[in-house]
Amino acid sequence: MEKFKTLEARAIPLPVENIDTDQIIPARFLKATDRIGFGKNLFKDWRHYKDGSLNDEFVLNNDVFHGSILVAGSNFGCGSSREHAAWALCDYGFKVVVSSFFADIFKGNALNNGLLPVQVSEDFLQALLKGLSEDPKMIISVNLEQQLITVARLNLSEKFEINPYKKLCLLSGYDDMDYLVSILDDIKEYEEKR
Amino acid sequence: MGKTLFDKVWDSHVVTTIKDGPQVLYIDKHLIHEVTSPQAFNELKERGIPLLRPHQILATADHNTPTKDQHLPIKDELSRKQLEALTNNCAENNIELYGLGHKYNGIVHVIAPELGVTQPGMTIVCGDSHTSTHGAFGSIAFGIGTSQVAQVFATQSVVMEKPKSMRITIDGKLKKGVLSKDVVLYILSKITANGGTGHFIEFAGEVFENMSMESRMTVCNMSIEMGARGGMIAPDATTFDYVKGREFAPKDADFEQKVAYWKTLATDVRAVFDTEYTFDASDIAPMITFGTNPGMGIKITELIPENKNESYKKSLQYMGFSQGASLENLQVNYVFIGSCTNARIEDFRAAADFIKGKQKAANVTALIVPGSQLVAQQIKKEGLQEIFETAGFELRQPGCSACLAMNDDKIPDGEYCVATSNRNFEGRQGQGSRTLLASPLVAASVAVAGKIVDITKLV
Ligand code: SF4
Numbered sequence: 001m002e003k004f005k006t007l008e009a010r011a012i013p014l015p016v017e018n019i020d021t022d023q024i025i026p027a028r029f030l031k032a033t034d035r036i037g038f039g040k041n042l043f044k045d046w047r048h049y050k051d052g053s054l055n056d057e058f059v060l061n062n063d064v065f066h067g068s069i070l071v072a073g074s075n076f077g078c079g080s081s082r083e084h085a086a087w088a089l090c091d092y093g094f095k096v097v098v099s100s101f102f103a104d105i106f107k108g109n110a111l112n113n114g115l116l117p118v119q120v121s122e123d124f125l126q127a128l129l130k131g132l133s134e135d136p137k138m139i140i141s142v143n144l145e146q147q148l149i150t151v152a153r154l155n156l157s158e159k160f161e162i163n164p165y166k167k168l169c170l171l172s173g174y175d176d177m178d179y180l181v182s183i184l185d186d187i188k189e190y191e192e193k194r
Numbered sequence: 195m196g197k198t199l200f201d202k203v204w205d206s207h208v209v210t211t212i213k214d215g216p217q218v219l220y221i222d223k224h225l226i227h228e229v230t231s232p233q234a235f236n237e238l239k240e241r242g243i244p245l246l247r248p249h250q251i252l253a254t255a256d257h258n259t260p261t262k263d264q265h266l267p268i269k270d271e272l273s274r275k276q277l278e279a280l281t282n283n284c285a286e287n288n289i290e291l292y293g294l295g296h297k298y299n300g301i302v303h304v305i306a307p308e309l310g311v312t313q314p315g316m317t318i319v320c321g322d323s324h325t326s327t328h329g330a331f332g333s334i335a336f337g338i339g340t341s342q343v344a345q346v347f348a349t350q351s352v353v354m355e356k357p358k359s360m361r362i363t364i365d366g367k368l369k370k371g372v373l374s375k376d377v378v379l380y381i382l383s384k385i386t387a388n389g390g391t392g393h394f395i396e397f398a399g400e401v402f403e404n405m406s407m408e409s410r411m412t413v414c415n416m417s418i419e420m421g422a423r424g425g426m427i428a429p430d431a432t433t434f435d436y437v438k439g440r441e442f443a444p445k446d447a448d449f450e451q452k453v454a455y456w457k458t459l460a461t462d463v464r465a466v467f468d469t470e471y472t473f474d475a476s477d478i479a480p481m482i483t484f485g486t487n488p489g490m491g492i493k494i495t496e497l498i499p500e501n502k503n504e505s506y507k508k509s510l511q512y513m514g515f516s517q518g519a520s521l522e523n524l525q526v527n528y529v530f531i532g533s534c535t536n537a538r539i540e541d542f543r544a545a546a547d548f549i550k551g552k553q554k555a556a557n558v559t560a561l562i563v564p565g566s567q568l569v570a571q572q573i574k575k576e577g578l579q580e581i582f583e584t585a586g587f588e589l590r591q592p593g594c595s596a597c598l599a600m601n602d603d604k605i606p607d608g609e610y611c612v613a614t615s616n617r618n619f620e621g622r623q624g625q626g627s628r629t630l631l632a633s634p635l636v637a638a639s640v641a642v643a644g645k646i647v648d649i650t651k652l653v
Contacts, residue, residue, distance in 0.1 A: 017505035018387060018487050022619040027598045031258060031272035033232035033279045035340075045621050050607055073505060075388045078421060078487070079619060080598075081323040082230065083339035104357075104391060104423055105323060109339035163355065165215025176341070180349040181243060183210065183218065187351055190209045190220055 002114045003173035007095055008141045010067030012059055013132040019072055020079035021106065025088040027080075038084055039091030064136045069096045071128050076117075077106025086113045096142050098149065100125045111166050112175060118142060118149055124158045131156075144170060196462025198359050199428050200394045203334045203459065207317045209351055216355040222316040224250055224346050225302050226289075228280040229257045229600070230321030234344035235283040243348045245287050250350065252311055253284050253291040256301045258600045261563055261590035264294050273601065300566020300592045303327040303534035307411060308568055310440025314429035314456040319346060323418045324534050324616065330410035331437070332429035332459050334394070337418065357423050358392050358468040361461075363399040366475030371653040373544060374409035375536060375614065375633035377401060378416040379481035379491045385471060387489035390422030393469060396461060397427050401475050407436040408540040415535045416616050419488040428460040480649045482521060483618050483631040485509040490618075494522065494636070494648050512620055513628050514608075521646050526610045526630070529560040529641040530623070532590075533597035533615035536634050537565030539572045541614065545638040546578040548653070554586040555644025561603065562587050563595040587641065599624045612640040 029041040046058050054061050070089065076099040077085060086109040089097065094115065100122045102110075110117045120128070131138050131154045141150045144167060150157040162170075169175055180187075197205070209218040231253070238245065245251075258273045268274040277294065284291040292298040298305055303324050306312045312328045318335040319325060321343045328335035342352050362381060382389075395417050402410060410427050417425025427433075434453050437443045444452045479493040486509040492498065498510070500517045510516065531537070531545055542562070554560050562582050564570040570592055573579050582589050596603040597615040604624030605611040611629050614637050618629035632640070639649045 015504070016508065017503070020487070020617075020619045022598075022617070022622050026621060026625075027600045030229050030600060031270075031276050033276055034236065035233050045625055050626055075391075075421070078387060079323070079617060081321060081337035081339055083233075083321075083341060086339070101388060101391070103388070103421060105337055105339060108354075109341065112339060112341035163215055165212050165353075176353045177237075177241070177243075177345050177348065179212075179353065180218070180345050180351055184246075184349060187209050187218070187220065187246075187349055191350075194206075 001173050001175045004095070004114055004116055004144055004170040006141065006143045006145070007068065008139055009069050009095070010137060011069035011071050011098070011132060011140050012065045012067050013129050014059055014070060014072045015129050017073035018075045018078055021077060021082050021085040022079055024077070024085040025082065030082060030084055035087050037091065038088035039093070042088040042092045068093050069098060069140050069142070070094050071098045071125070071132065074099060074101040074122070076102050078103040081105045083109040083113070086110045086115055090115050098125065098128065111170070114170065116142065116144065116170065118160045120149060120158050120160060124156065127154060127156055195466060196464035198461045198465045198467065199332060199396055199426055199459055200334065200359055201465070203315055203317065203332070204356060207334070212353070216353050218351050219317060219354050221319050221346050221350050221352060222250065223252070223306070223311060223318040225306055225318065225320035225325070226251060226253045226343065227257055227302050227320070227322065228255050228276045230340050231283065231343055232276065232279045233340045234321070234347060237344040238347055245347045246350045248288040251289045252306065253280060253289050254299060254302050254305055255280055255293045257594045257598065259294050259593045260601050261593050261595050261603055264591045297567055300569065301534045301537065301594055303415065304537060304565030304569065307331070307407070308440070308566060310437055310443030313437055313443065313452070314433060315459055319352065324415050326418045326424040327411050327415040327534055329414040329417065329424045329426040330407060331433055332426055332456065334424065334426070336424040357394045360390060360393040360395045360422070360469040360471070361467040362395055362397050362471045362473070364401040364473045364475055365399045366401065368401060368475050368478060371480050371635060371650045372478050373633040373635055374405055374412040376481045377478055378413045379483065379488070379631060380478045381473065382416065382419055382489045383481065383491040384473065385420055387419060387487040388421040390417060390420030393422045395420065395422045395425040397425055398461070402427050403430065406540060407432060408538045411538070412535055416488065419616055429456045480633065480636050482636060482646065484513060484515055484521060486512055486618055486620050488616065488618060488631060491631070494646065522648060524610065524646045525557065526612050526640050526645060527557050527559060528605050528609055528611035529558055529637050530563070530596045530611055530613040530615065531634050531637050532561065532563030532565070532595050534565060535616045536614035537563060537569065539569050541634040542569070542573055542578050543576070545634045546581045548635055548638040549585045549587070549642065550581050552585055552642045554641045557644045558641050560587040560641040561590060561596060563590045564592045566592050596623050598622065599627070612637050612646070
């Protein structure tokens with residue numbers, strides 16, 4: 001897994017609540033047997049009209065917005081457990097998703113792929129969305145070490161929560177698999193004992 | 195302080211606790227299917243890590259399988275390759291696979307319980323969010339992502355923070371025409387689609403105690419729709435009777451010993467939950483959803499609520515509904531009875547019981563998709579097939595089918611579908627499709643009437 005320390009980047013606003021994994025990556029694209037290439041189908045049915053033409057109104061098709069941070073409405077990533085949703089976001093180039101609320105399974109999947117979910121207060125989220133609509137070039141900084149998200153232009157800063165273990169994993173590029181394999185003997189001992 | 199059912203099962207499966215961090219939870223049963231496993235097998239190969247306990251894994255093909263002509267080669271190349279990958283991976287790793295055409299094939303959450311694989315007190319995972327279904331037996335069962343599927347392959351464990359606890363208690367007697375699906379849609383309409391986030395839910399009280407195992411599975415199945423990791427119901431005589439004698443259930447003395455242990459799992463009287471809700475059974479009526487998340491449900495006779503929220507408006511716009519409107523008499527051209535929520539024999543009995551002697555409306559295409567081969571057989575055996583076919587319903591072969599429309603079973607753009615599945619997300623049943631979730635009984639009544647009707651007047 002790639003390490004994550006800090007990120008200074010522009011952001012893309014998607015102020016919709018309850019964005020489910022079927023929107024992030026529709027089921028018909030889940031037939032692949034590898035992890036790559038899902039980015040092109042990210043938000044497929046919002047990016048395209050039904051006849052396949054581009055929906056110019058959708059934010060990912062709007063040239064004004066760029067960036068590796070996605071700022072989305074509450075309850076992001078609800079629905080299915082498909083990790084393809086995290087793969088699609090990463091493959092598209094996102095490194096951070098900011099929302100006021102994340103669905104549990106999505107949060108875990110994101111962290112397992114080095115995609116950082118930053119949970120902020122609803123007020124902070126709304127200020128961020130408003131800021132982006134006024135200045136799409138606005139820079140957002142995310143500092144994992146300090147667990148701080150800052151928007152200098154808005155003079156705003158907020159601390160976010162992350163489990164210390166998960167934080168360490170991201171900072172060092174170490175994942176759950178590495179850890180679990182390292183304690184295999186303990187696991188076998190548990191099996192013996194029960 | 196006493197322990198909850200969840201505490202008891204969780205605590206007995208903790209391998210170790212990471213300092214200031216999550217815990218390592220041992221997994222008894224790992225269920226896999228074709229869509230979320232191939233990348234996990236690849237990861238192990240790439241990292242050169244072997245599988246730890248192949249015999250604790252059970253595989254099926256369900257998400258991406260056709261529901262017609264299953265004996266023929268699959269036409270869609272990508273689907274065929276995905277199934278081949280599953281077959282090869284299982285063969286290489288000594289994993290029991292109930293693939294297409296196998297007598298035990300079916301939707302993963304339907305087959306594990308009916309085969310007795312699912313048992314009280316277990317920890318069960320699957321790369322599928324509706325793994326919560328198995329909590330009906332008093333097991334801790336939850337969906338995981340593909341990275342975790344690989345971790346369970348390698349170590350039979352997951353790293354996880356212990357969720358908070360919630361109890362939802364419903365006492366009283368359910369009214370006529372109210373099925374377990376209505377109960378869970380009702381809870382969802384009250385606590386919303388994220389009301390359970392961060393929690394594991396225990397469903398308690400008379401209503402759940404009086405439910406059959408199949409009904410309990412319907413409820414726990416949709417606990418994920420509340421945002422919860424899973425749901426559970428304390429194992430009792432209904433549970434033990436259900437498990438007894440099934441293919442992989444413990445036998446004889448072993449079974450008795452297990453039952454003695456299972457009886458100790460119920461929540462202690464003095465246990466405290468982080469969150470509690472209480473509802474009254476007499477307030478529950480047949481439900482239907484009107485929006486694009488499962489929390490957006492109403493009683494069939496109610497009006498669509500008013501709400502100024504932008505996402506709410508966007509949702510109604512997608513559905514083509516307006517605030518304050520009634521859904522009664524809405525013309526519906528598609529009906530789907532199936533999915534891991536409602537594709538067990540009890541569901542088809544409820545539907546057939548209503549349909550018997552009637553005809554489906556001319557405008558309706560009605561799909562009946564059993565959850566497994568065993569359910570399909572039972573449908574035949576009990577004469578339900580004849581009832582469905584005489585009434586003009588199309589009986590298909592088992593699989594996930596139009597629940598997620600990965601195969602050819604799609605609802606056309608813009609069409610309404612009353613479905614017994616669990617998700618009404620935009621395009622869930624095919625691009626542009628508009629899903630209204632309901633019970634098998636409501637679905638049957640819509641198929642016959644060709645429009646939404648108040649079922650309480652008909653039963
Ligand atoms: S029936 Fe639907 S919800 Fe259930 S496992 Fe299949 S796709 Fe998932």
